[in-house]
Amino acid sequence: xxxxxxxxxxxxxxxxxxxxxxxxxxxxxxxxxxxxxxxxxxxxxxxxxxxxxxxxxxxxxxxxxxxxxxxxxxxxxxxxxxxxxxxxxxxxxxxxxxxxxxxxxxxxxxxxxxxxxxxxxxxxxxxxxxxxxxxxxxxxxxxxxxxxxxxxxxxxxxxxxxxxxxxxxxxxxxxxxxxxxxxxxxxxxxxxxxxxxxxxxxxxxxxxxxxxxxxxxxxxxxxxxxxxxxxxxxxxxxxxxxxxxxxxxxxxxxxxxxxxxxxxxxxxxxxxxxxxxxxxxxxxxxxxxxxxxxxxxxxxxxxxxxxxxxxxxxxxxxxxxxxxxxxxxxxxxxxxxxxxxxxxxxxxxxxxxxxxxxxxxxxxxxxxxxxxxxxxxxxxxxxxxxxxxxxxxxxxxxxxxxxxxxxxxxxxxxxxxxxx
Numbered sequence: 001x002x003x004x005x006x007x008x009x010x011x012x013x014x015x016x017x018x019x020x021x022x023x024x025x026x027x028x029x030x031x032x033x034x035x036x037x038x039x040x041x042x043x044x045x046x047x048x049x050x051x052x053x054x055x056x057x058x059x060x061x062x063x064x065x066x067x068x069x070x071x072x073x074x075x076x077x078x079x080x081x082x083x084x085x086x087x088x089x090x091x092x093x094x095x096x097x098x099x100x101x102x103x104x105x106x107x108x109x110x111x112x113x114x115x116x117x118x119x120x121x122x123x124x125x126x127x128x129x130x131x132x133x134x135x136x137x138x139x140x141x142x143x144x145x146x147x148x149x150x151x152x153x154x155x156x157x158x159x160x161x162x163x164x165x166x167x168x169x170x171x172x173x174x175x176x177x178x179x180x181x182x183x184x185x186x187x188x189x190x191x192x193x194x195x196x197x198x199x200x201x202x203x204x205x206x207x208x209x210x211x212x213x214x215x216x217x218x219x220x221x222x223x224x225x226x227x228x229x230x231x232x233x234x235x236x237x238x239x240x241x242x243x244x245x246x247x248x249x250x251x252x253x254x255x256x257x258x259x260x261x262x263x264x265x266x267x268x269x270x271x272x273x274x275x276x277x278x279x280x281x282x283x284x285x286x287x288x289x290x291x292x293x294x295x296x297x298x299x300x301x302x303x304x305x306x307x308x309x310x311x312x313x314x315x316x317x318x319x320x321x322x323x324x325x326x327x328x329x330x331x332x333x334x335x336x337x338x339x340x341x342x343x344x345x346x347x348x349x350x351x352x353x354x355x356x357x358x359x360x361x362x363x364x365x366x367x368x369x370x371x372x373x374x375x376x377x378x379x380x381x382x383x384x385x386x387x388x389x390x391x392x393x394x395x396x397x398x399x400x401x402x403x404x405x406x407x408x409x410x411x412x413x414x415x416x417x418x419x420x
Contacts, residue, residue: 002267002278009227009269010311010340012278016226017301018061019337021074023290029069033079035061037092040224041085041237043068043298046188047320049332050350050357050391054090056296056334064390075184081199082182082190083175084240086303095220096199097206098213100241103178104204113176113240122173125166132170132192133179139387141183141193144168176240205262217245218254219263222279224300227267227305229274232307241372266387272310292379294334294346294387302335302342314342314365330361338376343368344406357384357393362401362410370405374413381413 005011014020035058036042047051055067070090074080080090080317084100091099105111107124122129136142136196147167171192174180181198183191195202208216221236222228228236230251237245246254255277258264265283267276295302297318300310305316314335319327330347337343350357364372388396396414401407 002265002283004227004267004276004278006269006270006271006311007340008273009276011287012226012282013301013311014226014289014337014340015285016224016279016284017299019291019293019301021288023063025062027065029072032058032062032065033073033092034068036073036080036090037094038224040095041089041091041300043086043089043300043303044082045087045296045298047332050348052188053296053298054292055390058297059387059390060293060295060299060337064386071185074182078199081288085245086236086300087298088240093199093300096202097208098216098220099239099245100178100202100204100212101213102245103176104207106177107179113243115360118173118201120385121169125170125179128166128170129174132167132174133163136180136192138195141191142171142172143186143189143191145189156211176251214246214250214254215257215261218251218258219261221246222255222258222264222277223281225279226282227269227276227278228255228307229272229276231274232310235304236367289339290374292336292338292383294333294348294383295337296343297332299335301337308342312342329363333361333363336380337418338379343372343376346385348391350393352392354395356395356397357388357391358398359384359398359407360400360411362398363405364401364403364406369406372406372409374409377409377413378417380410381417384410385417 001166003146011020018038042054042057047053049299051059053401054070058065058070064336074082079093081093081096083091084087085091085099102113106113107373109119144165148163149165171180175182175192178195179197181298183193185191186225186331217237218233221233234244234246234248234251239245255264259266259277261282264277265280268277269276299314302316308314308316317329317333319329319333329345333345333347335342335345343361346362347360348357384396389395398407398411
């Protein structure tokens, strides 16, 4: 059994997520694909006050790169598919067999995975579902804009994202069922087609067993996490909102299988009251800790808040949906990874008209305020310069900070960098 410090555990997690050391040279589309394969899932989000989350996650690992590569990997390269894998996510096509059962189980409204409200909607709108499938079968891929709203209709609920068009929800339901897949995205809008046309190589005769599925997803999760516990493993992958891909009751059995196969190594982390398990390829490997970068709040290093607290003693907060007066850290604050610690967060906004990256507020963690030195601020300034370029911005402005001195120090470092 490995004997590890908490810093060792953080090192393993950071290394597995490809965030250790500087970005590995000039990015390529193939390297982007390999990064997503390592992560297992790249969560998609629509917030666009800066580059969207899925692009930030890749920037954190690859540095500046053409964002269109991601769309190309999805279509026409077809090496990614889109499904519920934490939330909606781009997923390596190699994992499709292990998510297919979740799709098939939802084919019937009585299947697992549907809420009572979802079941009722499917039963009451069978004609809408049939109409959408028939239209796509005859005419090819369709988007939500393909279908008109019923005459005289209004938004179902004030918050309903699908508005007054039941076909919008039907498309999403049919995608969740696996009858449709996302064929491509155009200006972030989904275009749906029949699964057999998007992925003709697949046959449901090749569906893996439940045990094979659990072992494959457990291995992919541990490989991406680097280190886990039985409590954390199930939540890396989800097959719908709030539904873990691995039931908690099977997590330890899955881990025991990974240990038996030699891909997981038992470990004890000093200070933890439960056993840990390390991806075998990382055990004993020297992992450098020299990177300073920003993380999306949807980054797979931190998306499990319990694990983030256990590894980094850091409270992850997404306040985009919190009323502005109640926000502590800002609309879309990004954690700052400095070597092996999350030392603070900043809330950026890209003013694309003026090509200015606004740091609306910079917060350092209380324990780090006195430790932050000139080297840290130089490193953060360099990171922000790259991030600004990635967001098509030329100027960086720090508006507020806590403590105040941190904003002054960062502004000074940015000015020094600009003179070089």
